Amino acid sequence: MIPEVDRALRSLIERDALDGADVEVAFDAPTKEWVAKRTGPSIDVFLYDIREDLRRRERGLVNEYDGSRVVARHLPPRHFKLSYLVAAWTQRPEDEHGLLAALLSCFLRHDSIPPELLSGSLADLGLPVPVGVALPPPEDRSFADVWTALGGELRPSLDIVVTMPVDTGQEYTAGPPVTSPTTLAVAEHDGSEILEVRHGRPRSGAGES
Structure with missing residues (x-):
């Protein structure tokens, strides 16, 4: 499901933030080597953390029906927070700030990823995929630590957190009626x-x- 979230983010950024501008959207680690290979304006959406949102975990089983008869039961979906470090690279800092402003406005307009941009099993679940922007980082890490781990220099960026529902695949067939x-x-x-x-x-x- 992570590639499906990546595709949805790319589509959202290209549609609502770039509006046809000739800017590459990448999902690479923004290391010094990657920065040196850039050939034009770029927005990098780097996935740096995955952890379960335990506040959303549900207990019990969900019934599946065929008419009025229960045919199976399955565990409810689990929810995982995907944290992305989003930064812009251009020739001038003011252009980078302009891209960051467009990105911020884009994500503020959407509390969740628009359903029409979801695909595959993520769309099949029919559940919202919430998006948070520029939230305070957890106490166990800072954005400066992320940039240091990547070997790059600290630069302005947005932290985007997508809460992704995931089907556990654990299903139990009900007995015959x-x-x-x-x-x-x-x-x-x-x-x-x-x-x-x-x-x-x-x-x-x-x-x-």
């Missing part, structure tokens, strides 16, 4: 009946003293 009455009688050793069960439920009054 009951099509005829079933009776189970339990008796004492002398043959006197003490309990009769029909369709899995005790008969009213059966076994009562």
